Amino acid sequence: MVLDLRRPIVQAPMAGGPSTPALTAAVSDAGGLGFLAAGYRTPEAVREEVRATRALTAERFGVNVFLPGPRGDDEAVRRYADRLRAEAERRGVELGEPRWDDDAWEAKVAVLAEERVPVVSFTFGLPGSDAVAALHDAGACVLVTVTTPDEARAAAAAGADALVVQGVEAGGHRGGFRDEDGVGEYGLLVLLRLVARAVDLPLVAAGGIGDGPSVAAVLVAGAEAAQLGTAFLGCPEAGTGALHREALAAGGETALTRAFSGRRARGLVNRFLGEHGATAPAAYPQVHHLTTPLRAAARSAGDAGGINLWAGQGHGLAEPLPAGDLVRRLADDAREALARALR
Template sequence: MVLGLRRPVVQAPMAGGPSTVELAAAVSGAGGLGFLAAGYRTPDAVREEVRAVRARTRERFGVNVFVPGPPADEGALRRYAERLRPEARRWGVDLGEPRADDDAWEAKVAVLAEERVPVVSFTFGLPRPDMVAALHDADATVLVTVTSPEDALAARDAGADALVVQGVEAGGHRGGLRDEDGAGEYGLLPLLRLVARAVDLPMVAAGGIVDGPSVAAVLVAGAEAAQLGTAFLLCPEAGTGAAHRAALGAGRPTALTRAFSGRRARGLVNRFLAEHTAAAPAAYPHVHHLTTPLRAAARQAGDPEAISMWAGQAYALAEALPAGELVARLADDAAAALAHPRPGAS
């Protein structure tokens, strides 16, 4: 087993707030694999958080890195900015600059190699060969997020040690190599079986997994572990905002949208998502920067109708438990489901 976990539970990296040092340390300390999210953080901040996790646990943990995306359609981006000007007036803020940036990913990978972080995962694309070599020299295990069998083949050829296989049920951003509409929109269980046939690499399953029986299901389907994000949003260690926490109990549907960031992501449906999804261009991180002031103002006001509230399709199963207790329950319930796969079976 490439991850060597005592419990087959990986806490998904959730950039933008929910992932914290405390959450990662608690999950790793309980025998799972906690993750920090390097996205939107400076390299120095990533280094500080890595050292802070190490001060809290001696167990293995991981850090996730965003890979830069393709150029944006500038015309579509300008049209979307014009569409959002009434939103800016509503909140009394200026729109952000819809700029391209690479999230300082090269510097972050260098930090992770220098700090000898045990597990490094990549989302939105492939690491360069020199990055994989540097991480391997630092004894790191390299994971790549994939959403199709074609992604899996490319990740294998790039030197990945294991794959995070993300089904369309997952909350948050689609993490695969392509972001075209319809690309990589497989359900998790079919995707696991297709990827297992395409490549001989360990798999970590992600997407719609919130309780122990669903962990058991992906283990049976060939995964080494289950990666859960939504399940940890209500943990006290998570940095989930108050409005987001409250909305997780409100029974909203979920949908894929580019409205907040310019990249497809699954979240709870609110006014902003409903009104702007159809018009939002494929332009990440440009749209993320454009909407940042709007989301910040809405978050400060506690208004759930104009913030991104990422959540997977099974979010209603999430419970407000301490992270370590949740890891233990997930593992125990998965073991029970595997021992008794049908209700009443003996």
């Protein structure tokens, strides 16, 4: 097994605050694999979080890197900004600058190689051969997030050691190579089986997994481990905001939207998503930067209707346990589910 886990549980990297050194260390200490999120962080901030995590655990952990996509249409972004001006006026803030950037991903890869982080995963694309080679030279296991069998084949050809297979049920951003409606919107179990036939690599299943029986299901379907994100949002070690925690506890429907970031992402349906989801362009990270002041103002005002509330379809299965207890519960319940299935 490439990941060599005592318990087949991976904590999904959740950018924007929820992934913390404390959460990452607690998951790894319990026998799973904790992940930091390099997205939206500076390279030096990533280095600091890596070192902070190392101070908390001697176990292996991972770091996830966002890869850049093509620049979105500037005119479409301008039209979307015009739609949002009334919202900005109500909040008493200026819209953010809708700039494109590459999230300094190459500098972050250099930091991760220098720090000899044991596991590095990539989202939103395929890393170049130089990046993969540098990480391999530093002793890292390289994972690539895929949402289609073709992406899986490309990742295998690029030298990935394992794949994160993300079903459409997953909360947060779609991790595939192309942000196009209808692309990479397979259910997880179907996608796992298609990818397992397409490539001979270890697979980590992600998307809508919220309890032990669902962990058991993906292990039976061919995964080496299950990656869960929403399930960890309620842990005390997570950096999840109070409004987000309250919304998850209240429950509700989820939907895919570009309203907050310009890239498809699954979250709880709220006012902002409902009002702006249909008109938001495919323009990441321009829209992310554009809406950042709006979301910050909504958080300050205690308005959950104005922020992104990322959540997977299985969010109703989540229990707000300490991270280590959650890892152990998931693994124990998965083992029991497998035993029941064999009776």
